[in-house]
Amino acid sequence: xxxxxxxxxxxTGWGALLLLAALMTLCVTAxxxxxxxxxxxxxxxxxxxxxxxLVTLGNVYTTVFRGVPELLIIYLIxxxxxSAVTSIGKAMxxxxxxxxxxxxxxxxxxxxxxxxxxxxxxxxxYLAISKGELEAANAIGMNRSLRxxxxxxxxxxxxxxxxxxxxxxxxxxxxxxxxVTGLAELMRTSQVAAGSTxxxxxxxxxxxxxxxxxxxxxxxxxxGAERRANRSMPTAAMGKA
Amino acid sequence: MDFAFLLQTMTTLLKAVPMTLAxxxxxxxxxxxxxxxxxxxxxxxxxxxxxFAKGYIFVFRGSPLLIQxxxxxxxxxxxxFIRYSFLWPFLREPFVCAVLSLALCTAGYSAEIFxxxxxxxxxxxxxxxxxxxxxxxLLVRRILAPIAFRHALPAYSTEIVLMMKSTALxxxxxxxxxTGVAQRLISQTYRTMEVFLCAAIIYLVLNFIILQAMSLxxxxxxxxxxxVPPALKA
Numbered sequence: 001x002x003x004x005x006x007x008x009x010x011x012t013g014w015g016a017l018l019l020l021a022a023l024m025t026l027c028v029t030a031x032x033x034x035x036x037x038x039x040x041x042x043x044x045x046x047x048x049x050x051x052x053x054l055v056t057l058g059n060v061y062t063t064v065f066r067g068v069p070e071l072l073i074i075y076l077i078x079x080x081x082x083s084a085v086t087s088i089g090k091a092m093x094x095x096x097x098x099x100x101x102x103x104x105x106x107x108x109x110x111x112x113x114x115x116x117x118x119x120x121x122x123x124x125x126y127l128a129i130s131k132g133e134l135e136a137a138n139a140i141g142m143n144r145s146l147r148x149x150x151x152x153x154x155x156x157x158x159x160x161x162x163x164x165x166x167x168x169x170x171x172x173x174x175x176x177x178x179x180v181t182g183l184a185e186l187m188r189t190s191q192v193a194a195g196s197t198x199x200x201x202x203x204x205x206x207x208x209x210x211x212x213x214x215x216x217x218x219x220x221x222x223x224g225a226e227r228r229a230n231r232s233m234p235t236a237a238m239g240k241a
Numbered sequence: 242m243d244f245a246f247l248l249q250t251m252t253t254l255l256k257a258v259p260m261t262l263a264x265x266x267x268x269x270x271x272x273x274x275x276x277x278x279x280x281x282x283x284x285x286x287x288x289x290x291x292x293f294a295k296g297y298i299f300v301f302r303g304s305p306l307l308i309q310x311x312x313x314x315x316x317x318x319x320x321x322f323i324r325y326s327f328l329w330p331f332l333r334e335p336f337v338c339a340v341l342s343l344a345l346c347t348a349g350y351s352a353e354i355f356x357x358x359x360x361x362x363x364x365x366x367x368x369x370x371x372x373x374x375x376x377x378x379l380l381v382r383r384i385l386a387p388i389a390f391r392h393a394l395p396a397y398s399t400e401i402v403l404m405m406k407s408t409a410l411x412x413x414x415x416x417x418x419x420t421g422v423a424q425r426l427i428s429q430t431y432r433t434m435e436v437f438l439c440a441a442i443i444y445l446v447l448n449f450i451i452l453q454a455m456s457l458x459x460x461x462x463x464x465x466x467x468x469v470p471p472a473l474k475a
Contacts, residue, residue: 067402069420071412071420072409072444075423076437080434080437083433176306176307179307194315199319204308204316208308211304216299
């Protein structure tokens with residue numbers, strides 16, 4: 001019973017804090033995915049542009065941020081960001097150390113990583129659009145922005161859903177590493193709870209179960225979204241795509 | 242750019258490379274064996290074993306590696322029967338815990354990759370082997386395993402690169418590999434960018450070597466798919 005009390009919602013229980021931490025994990029991952037979507041779209045556009053310098057730049061970005069450990073990137077953003085903030089503070093006349101907010105640093109770091117993966121997802125999705133549709137859009141006189149809005153964007157989003165689901169799962173698990181910056185997300189809160197009650201096994205199991213709930217729930221949501229986005233696609237065409 | 246500092250950082254970090262490589266190679270080896278066991282359970286046909294394998298894969302792919310590592314490192318020592326067993330001298334070591342959790346985690350991912358490889362073997366080849374009277378073990382050894390391995394290789398090389406990156410987490414359970422040493426240098430010198438640059442180069446070179454080795458392996462395993470050189474055709 002003592003165990004139940006520890007993870008329950010009473011005054012000595014960690015239940016509420018852990019649920020709040022799970023919410024924080026969701027928030028930081030969602031922010032990271034949004035940052036990554038912007039970065040990923042830019043990088044994908046650079047890679048598809050066909051200009052040698054832009055393509056090289058895009059390749060360097062995806063190679064570096066997919067090839068270097070996530071933890072190292074989080075250190076780079078957190079410590080590097082803090083010293084940048086400190087020097088800005090100095091320029092504005094504030095003496096002393098200024099820390100970068102850990103939520104911002106974490107979301108930015110995981111966002112930069114997911115941007116590298118999302119760039120590949122978007123690029124693949126763009127290449128999956130049939131050439132004929134792009135030519136048809138040109139033929140009926142759509143200009144570039146109209147073609148982008150009406151033909152490219154809806155299809156890229158549809159083709160990208162499975163890949164984005166994978167990136168989301170990856171980012172959800174990467175978000176556990178943000179705990180090193182001290183942000184009270186699920187990993188960090190389990191760690192604090194485990195340390196202060198000396199019940200390491202219990203709290204890491206509970207934290208792990210909460211992560212499993214998050215990953216399996218989001219798996220369902222992405223599957224549903226995929227079905228919904230494809231409801232207008234004939235099944236025969238799906239086989240080809 | 243302060244080249245003296247970069248050089249000094251690089252030498253310090255390079256000294257930690259053997260630790261990273263030891264973590265990597267041991268956990269890939271152990272994890273690979275474990276993955277074979279799990280994929281055997283998963284496709285073997287026994288419903289109990291198959292359900293266990295499914296559960297294993299779900300748990301280890303669905304939760305972050307860090308929490309698994311902490312569970313092994315901090316969680317196991319909580320139990321008296323582990324602390325007083327013959328295993329404790331090993332499980333007390335952070336290095337062993339890191340390898341164990343890395344191997345357990347990669348086994349879940351690799352098992353799914355191997356299963357995909359097995360499913361890609363065409364049923365006609367299996368039927369052909371059966372019809373000429375191959376037994377189960379011979380069929381696995383001569384037909385199923387080589388073809389499945391070849392199919393699984395591209396995805397498996399991605400998984401191995403992910404493993405190289407995952408070894409960085411061992412620094413959080415006090416194993417001094419490249420990322421851990423880099424973090425220590427950053428907090429000592431506050432020169433984030435330079436230290437990051439050196440560590441990133443080390444990881445990128447290691448990953449590049451792994452990918453090259455894997456594509457060499459893939460090339461040598463797919464000799465039958467390459468066009469016959471014109472000199473031999475005549």
